[in-house]
Amino acid sequence: MSIAGVRTGRRDHLLGAALCVGYIALLVATxxxxxMSRDESMYVRAADQYxxxxxxxxxxxxxxxxxxxxxxxxxxxxxxxxxAKLMFAAGHLYDAHxxxxxxxxxxxxxxxxxxxxLLLWLIYVFGAQLYGRGAGLMAALxxxxxxxxxxxxxxxxxxxxxxxxxxxxxxxxxRSLLRQRWLAMLGLAFGLALATKHNSWVLPxxxxxxxxxxxxxxxxxxxxxxxxxxxxxxxxxxMLLAGPPILLALWPWVWNDTAARLGWYIAFHMKHDxxxxxxxxxxxxWPPFPVSFPWVMTWMTVPLTTLALALIGVGIExxxxxxxxxxxxxxxxxxxxxxxxxGCMLAPLVMISLPxxxxxxxxxxxxxxxxxxxxxxxxxxxxxxxxxRPRLAAAASVLRGPVLPVAAGAVLLLPSALETAHSHPFxxxxxxxxxxxxxGSADLxxxxxxxGFTTRSVTDYLAEHAPPGARIYICDxxxxxxRMLQRDGWLxxxxxxxxxxxxADFALVHHEHHFAEVDHQIWSTYGSVRPxxxxxxxxxxxxSVYRNPRIKR
Amino acid sequence: xxxxxxxxxxxxxxxxxxxHVRIRSAVPAAADHRAAAxxxxxxxxxxxxIVAAPDWHDPVVRRQLGDLIGFAAAGRSDLSRFDGLWxxxxxxxxxxxxxxxxxxxQREFGGVTVxxxxxxxxxxxHDFVATAHDAKVELDQGGDRPPRPCRTVDGRPGPGGGxxxxxxxxxxxxxxxxxxxxxxxxxxxxxxxxxxxxxxxWQPALGPRPLRVTFDDVPLGQRMVLHGxxxxxxxxxxxxxPVHVRVLVDGKPRGRMIxxxxxxxVRVEFPTGGRxxxxxxxVSVEVSSKTGRRRGFCWEATTRADAxxxx
Numbered sequence: 001m002s003i004a005g006v007r008t009g010r011r012d013h014l015l016g017a018a019l020c021v022g023y024i025a026l027l028v029a030t031x032x033x034x035x036m037s038r039d040e041s042m043y044v045r046a047a048d049q050y051x052x053x054x055x056x057x058x059x060x061x062x063x064x065x066x067x068x069x070x071x072x073x074x075x076x077x078x079x080x081x082x083x084a085k086l087m088f089a090a091g092h093l094y095d096a097h098x099x100x101x102x103x104x105x106x107x108x109x110x111x112x113x114x115x116x117x118l119l120l121w122l123i124y125v126f127g128a129q130l131y132g133r134g135a136g137l138m139a140a141l142x143x144x145x146x147x148x149x150x151x152x153x154x155x156x157x158x159x160x161x162x163x164x165x166x167x168x169x170x171x172x173x174x175r176s177l178l179r180q181r182w183l184a185m186l187g188l189a190f191g192l193a194l195a196t197k198h199n200s201w202v203l204p205x206x207x208x209x210x211x212x213x214x215x216x217x218x219x220x221x222x223x224x225x226x227x228x229x230x231x232x233x234x235x236x237x238x239m240l241l242a243g244p245p246i247l248l249a250l251w252p253w254v255w256n257d258t259a260a261r262l263g264w265y266i267a268f269h270m271k272h273d274x275x276x277x278x279x280x281x282x283x284x285x286w287p288p289f290p291v292s293f294p295w296v297m298t299w300m301t302v303p304l305t306t307l308a309l310a311l312i313g314v315g316i317e318x319x320x321x322x323x324x325x326x327x328x329x330x331x332x333x334x335x336x337x338x339x340x341x342x343g344c345m346l347a348p349l350v351m352i353s354l355p356x357x358x359x360x361x362x363x364x365x366x367x368x369x370x371x372x373x374x375x376x377x378x379x380x381x382x383x384x385x386x387x388x389r390p391r392l393a394a395a396a397s398v399l400r401g402p403v404l405p406v407a408a409g410a411v412l413l414l415p416s417a418l419e420t421a422h423s424h425p426f427x428x429x430x431x432x433x434x435x436x437x438x439x440g441s442a443d444l445x446x447x448x449x450x451x452g453f454t455t456r457s458v459t460d461y462l463a464e465h466a467p468p469g470a471r472i473y474i475c476d477x478x479x480x481x482x483r484m485l486q487r488d489g490w491l492x493x494x495x496x497x498x499x500x501x502x503x504a505d506f507a508l509v510h511h512e513h514h515f516a517e518v519d520h521q522i523w524s525t526y527g528s529v530r531p532x533x534x535x536x537x538x539x540x541x542x543x544s545v546y547r548n549p550r551i552k553r
Numbered sequence: 554x555x556x557x558x559x560x561x562x563x564x565x566x567x568x569x570x571x572x573h574v575r576i577r578s579a580v581p582a583a584a585d586h587r588a589a590a591x592x593x594x595x596x597x598x599x600x601x602x603i604v605a606a607p608d609w610h611d612p613v614v615r616r617q618l619g620d621l622i623g624f625a626a627a628g629r630s631d632l633s634r635f636d637g638l639w640x641x642x643x644x645x646x647x648x649x650x651x652x653x654x655x656x657x658x659q660r661e662f663g664g665v666t667v668x669x670x671x672x673x674x675x676x677x678x679h680d681f682v683a684t685a686h687d688a689k690v691e692l693d694q695g696g697d698r699p700p701r702p703c704r705t706v707d708g709r710p711g712p713g714g715g716x717x718x719x720x721x722x723x724x725x726x727x728x729x730x731x732x733x734x735x736x737x738x739x740x741x742x743x744x745x746x747x748x749x750x751x752x753x754x755w756q757p758a759l760g761p762r763p764l765r766v767t768f769d770d771v772p773l774g775q776r777m778v779l780h781g782x783x784x785x786x787x788x789x790x791x792x793x794x795p796v797h798v799r800v801l802v803d804g805k806p807r808g809r810m811i812x813x814x815x816x817x818x819v820r821v822e823f824p825t826g827g828r829x830x831x832x833x834x835x836v837s838v839e840v841s842s843k844t845g846r847r848r849g850f851c852w853e854a855t856t857r858a859d860a861x862x863x864x
Contacts, residue, residue, distance in 0.1 A: 283748065285789065305566045312558065380562075388559035408559055415569040422577070433569050437576035439644060442609040473714065501714035501721055511612065516748045517785065518714060519612075520628075521721045523750070524741035525710045529627045530619020534612045539580040539643070541612040550724075 003382050004332070005130045012128055012136075016121035019140050023153075024117040028106065031113075031154045032488070033425035035456025036105055040156040041480030044108050046077035047088035047156070051096075053252070054089060067256050074253035078261070079268045082251045083195035084161040087111030103488045108156040115161040116153035120144055122164065123371050126171050130337050131379040134405050139378030141409070142306050143371055145416035148363045151427025158197040159364040165193035166200060166368045170344050173207050176238075177214070177229045177335045187238040191246020198269050199348070199368055204239050206347050210340045211235070221330045229334050275360035278513040281445030285514075288355030294366050295349065300435035300446065301363055302370075303416040306377055307434075313376030314342060316383055345372035362428065362447060381405075381412060425457065426537045438538035445513070452476030452510050454535065454542050459490040461533045461545060466506055467553040468494045473504035475518055501525050505551050506532075509544045522546050581643055581664030589665040590617035593639050596658070596669065601637035602626035607646035614641045625682075628742045628752030630780040630818065630853055633675035640668045676858035678774035681836075685740040685754045685766070690727035693762040693839070700765065703729035703738060719743070719784045719849045720755055729764060735849060738766055743851045745782045746789060746817035753781070753851035758796045758842035767837040773802065773827025774856040777836075781810055781852035782818040791815045794843035796850045801837040802826050812850070825856055 006012075036044070053073035057064035064070075077085065088108045095107030120140045128136030143149065152159045169189040176182035193200035214229050248254055254261045276285045279293055299307065317338035324331055348366035351357055359365070385405045393400045399407075415433075423430035428449045431441035442448065455477040462472060474482050474497045482497040498504050507522045509515055509531075523529045531544040593603060603622050605614035615622060618641070625634055632638060632650055640648050640656075643664055656668035681688075691700035704727065711722030711734060719735055722728075726739035736759055742750045756766055781798060782788065791814040800808040800823070808823030827834065836856075842848045 304569050305562065308562065308565055312562075384559035384562055387556045391556050392559075408563060411563050412566050415566055415573065418570060418573055422573070433572040433576070437573070439576065439580065443607060443644065443646075475715070499715065500712050502710035502712065507714075511609075513748055514716065514785075516750070517716060517718075517744045520742040520744050520750050521714045521718070523624065523627070524723050525714070525721050528619060529615050529622050529624070531612060531616050534616040536613065538577060539613070540609060544612045544616075 003131045003135060003379055003386065006128055006132055008125050008128050012125060012133065013121075015133075015137070016124045016140075019120040019124055019144070020117035023120050023144055024113050027113040027116060027154055030424055031106055031109055032103065032490075033456065034151070034154050034427065035425075035453045035459075035477070035490070036481040036484040037155060037157075037451035037453035038476060038478050038481060039451060040108070040453075041478040041484065042077055043080075043085055043088060043156050043158075044092075044105075044484065045480055047085045047092055047108060049073045049076040050082065050085055051089035051093050054086075054093065070252045070255060074251075078253050079265060080158060080197065081195045081247060081265075082253070083192060084111065084158045084197070086250070087114075087161070088156050105156075105484050105488050109154060112155055112157060112160050113153060115164040116149075119160065119164040119167060119371065122167050122171060123374060126167070126174075126371075127375045127378045130341075130375065132382055134385070134409075135375070135378035135382040137378070138381040138409055138412075139371075139374040141413055142309070142374040142377045142416060145413060145420045146302060146306070146370060146374075147416075147420045147423035147430045147432070148301050148427060149367055149370060150420045151423065151430075152364055152367065157364075159361075159367055162193065162197035162199050163368045163371065165189065165196045166203065166344070167371045169193050169200070169203055170340065170372075173203075173235055174335055174337060174340060176235050177211075178227075180234070183234055183238045184242075186235055187242025188246065190239045190243040191250075194243050194247040195250045202347060202351070204236055206343050207235060207239075208233065210336070210343055213339050214334065214336050217325075217331065217336055218334060221324055221328050223330045223334050227330075227334050272358050274358050276512070276514040277359045277362070277450075278445060278447040279359070283513045284359060289357065289359045291353045291355060293359050294352040294363075297363055298349065298366075300431050300441060302373075302434075303419050303432055304434055305412055305415045306374070309377035309380040309412065310345075310373040311376075312380035312384070313378070314338075316379060317342070317376070341372040341375055345369040345376070360450070362450065381409065384408075426454065426542065429454070429537050429540070429542055438540050442540045447513075448511050448540065449542060450476070450512065452478070452481065454510060455482065455508060456485060456490060457535050458508065458533065458543050458545055459485055461535075462495065462506065463490075463492055465532070465547075466492075466495055468492075469496065470494075470505040470553065471496045471498040471500075471503055473498055473501045473507035473522075475508045475515065476510040476512075477508070502548075503551075505548055505553065507546045507548065509546070511541045511543065519544065526550065579644075579664060581662075585663030585665045586613060586617055588662040589641055589660075589667050590614075592660055592662065592667055593618055593641065594621065597621055597639065598637060600635060600674075601639060602629065602632060602635040603639045603641065604648045604651075606640055606642040606648040606651065607644065608649070610641070610643050610646070617641075624740075624742055624752040628750040630751065630820070632672055633778070633855070633857075634677065634680070636672050636674045638670045638672055640666075640670070642666045642668065675778075675855070676774070677855045678772035678858050679768075679856040681768060681838075681854045682740050682752060682754055684768060685738070686725060687768070688738075689767045689769075690729065690738045691765050691767075692729050692759060693765060693841075695762050701729075703727040717786055719786065729759065733759075736845075738764070741851075743849070744785045746785055746815070748785060749818070751780070751782065751818060751851060751853070753853040754838075755849070755851050756838065756840045757850055758840050758845060758848035760845035761841055761843060763799070763839035763841040765837055765839045767835060769835050770833050771836045772856060773825040773832045773834050773836075774858040775824060775827060776822055776859070776861050777808060777825050777854055777856050778820065778822045779808065779810065779838075779852055779854035780818055780820050781812060781850060782816065783812065783814070784849035784851065787847040787849045788814045788817070793847055796840060796842045796848055798850070798852065799839045800854075801839070803834045804837075822861060827856070
């Protein structure tokens with residue numbers, strides 16, 4: 001029995017749109033629990049600058065296009081291309097001029113949440129076209145209920161937008177192999193991906209490898225001339241010709257000194273700084289990094305049922321491919337989508353496995369592979385249901401029709417739903433059953449968090465105990481992130497962030513291995529090892545709060 | 554097999570849910586921690602140490618019992634200063650320096666286990682960290698020039714804090730250079746190469762000329778046990794020159810440590826030249842290195858009356 005894709009239509013897009021809207025609603029409802037993270041605060045600062053430039057462009061176009069103003073407003077965060085930050089700026093401008101919400105962070109985060117919702121829509125459509133509606137729906141839900149991507153889906157960051165952009169590129173490339181009108185969409189998608197994040201640089205290489213494989217398989221198994229993928233890699237010319245101009249057009253910073261500024265941007269990422277990351281009891285800060293890191297982290301952070309489904313999906317496709325090779329039977333789809341999915345799923349993990357690639361971003365750096373993992377999961381789900389249906393339905397007539405897939409899908413999604421619900425709002429601190437849960441991950445010496453976003457989870461304590469005008473040493477949280485907590489109403493305005501432990505009334509420590517240093521600085525300065533409050537997650541310390549006994553108010 | 558794949562997957566799903574529930578239900582309740590802390594508090598004596606197991610559980614234990622945990626226990630190099638040890642453990646863990654012997658007391662409070670061990674303290678005759686503020690601190694000037702004394706201040710702690718900042722100058726310290734924030738000597742808690750806290754005397758190498766700390770009228774005992782190491786970030790790249798530590802008793806070299814990057818927290822032991830508990834003398838500890846850049850050294854030492862062999 002093989003699972004076949006369907007031609008998607010309006011009803012499918014309605015379902016995709018419902019997934020999109022539902023997910024965004026869930027993200028909006030839960031966003032307030034997640035404090036602004038370190039990187040978000042930097043992108044908010046950049047978005048504010050870009051928003052000012054956009055305002056100037058509307059008010060005085062000629063002034064906005066002067067080099068002095070471009071440099072002034074676009075220098076911020078020039079190590080990343082502009083598209084996602086333009087979305088964040090648009091959210092902020094909308095909020096400032098139209099909605100005036102009382103949670104400004106939500107306005108900046110709206111663009112990322114929109115991308116997360118659109119990603120589900122796209123996963124559903126892509127999955128349905130490849131393996132049928134049940135598989136597409138299951139794939140979208142499996143992705144929606146991945147704990148770490150659920151956390152990232154809330155943020156003013158690039159990781160979810162680039163995941164959307166890459167999946168869109170893959171989809172457009174796949175469609176373009178038999179329908180040339182999709183080439184234009186591929187060019188546009190690649191340009192947008194380039195303008196979102198540098199993860200996109202590798203896409204032409206992945207597509208070329210896949211394209212070569214398609215032709216090898218066409219030679220080995222044969223195909224009708226009408227159904228063949230052409231020999232000319234038109235996709236490549238389109239990507240190379242359309243992608244960079246779109247990046248340049250969207251990024252005013254590189255309109256002047258183009259070669260030098262693009263060169264600086266590329267060099268920044270080719271020679272990126274290394275930051276600390278705890279892994280299996282070691283604090284890694286310098287290459288070589290452990291090859292096993294992304295694989296073990298995936299095992300520990302993706303629900304095991306989802307992983308099992310994905311592996312079975314890969315196995316099903318692998319077995320079918322071997323059968324075809326043995327029998328020299330052409331595939332139903334000459335574009336060999338399973339190979340494309342597998343390549344896109346594995347490529348980010350393989351890249352992070354290279355000992356020289358920084359690992360400080362944790363799972364977000366290979367999150368772009370997860371939509372494909374979930375599509376394989378959808379395939380396995382529907383295959384398992386189809387194989388089981390005749391036997392189970394014979395035993396119990398109630399299992400005919402949609403009851404079996406709905407009931408089985410609900411059970412298979414239950415671990416993901418539980419883990420994701422439990423991961424909130426700690427996201428980056430969450431580990432699943434593969435690690436023995438959060439306490440098991442602490443036993444194993446895994447990274448507990450980064451970005452200082454968990455300050456949000458001690459705001460109630462600070463609001464209650466900090467006297468007026470108190471200074472708070474905010475550890476890994478940035479001043480911008482702290483002020484956003486105040487703007488959102490989670491912290492009183494009278495509290496002041498400080499970088500000086502000795503002058504602070506309260507000091508925070510975000511527990512990561514290497515932040516032990518800050519604990520010890522506080523002990524020595526305050527003369528005590530006793531925190532006044534310890535935030536825990538499943539018993540594992542996340543944030544310690546110390547009160548400075550030397551300052552009396 | 555394949556027709557039963559769905560059943561197998563459903564079984565995996567149910568097992569994963571069960572494991573999730575089991576993991577969460579095994580987390581000790583706050584009441585368990587409080588009960589364990591009350592038990593420790595009732596039996597604790599100031600000459601004892603309280604430690605957490607596993608290490609990551611430490612903040613929770615310090616929240617409950619931190620008023621009973623001094624720097625000597627939290628930043629211990631060994632257990633030689635204590636005559637008793639309380640281990641507050643979860644998840645069946647043992648402390649890194651927990652004795653192999655059976656505890657004389659053990660109580661379970663839900664998921665929290667308290668174990669108590671009687672210890673035989675080392676016959677310590679002098680603790681250098683405890684008397685660091687009484688020491689004379691000076692920077693060797695080389696040649697015939699007299700050493701330059703470091704200035705004692707007792708005011709506000711140094712500014713800053715955070716990653717890569719090594720240590721914050723405590724309120725009371727001997728300042729050896731006005732422009733170099735970390736060119737001071739003071740007892741504090743520093744993280745070593747394993748990120749463990751170490752209660753020690755911060756005495757960085759400021760260059761080839763030794764920074765010297767001198768203690769007068771020290772009960773010499775028979776031997777001196779010295780632990781030392783560099784601040785985590787100064788040592789972890791393993792690219793700095795060795796730090797030389799020389800110990801002089803009444804002006805005569807008696808012990809030394811050559812600390813190479815990567816050595817971590819190192820123990821050395823040597824005879825002081827004293828005889829048991831009666832002899833007293835002047836002890837100087839000199840720290841130097843080829844360069845004064847990123848050579849944040851910290852040490853702790855005791856003199857002991859016995860001939861050695863104990864930890």
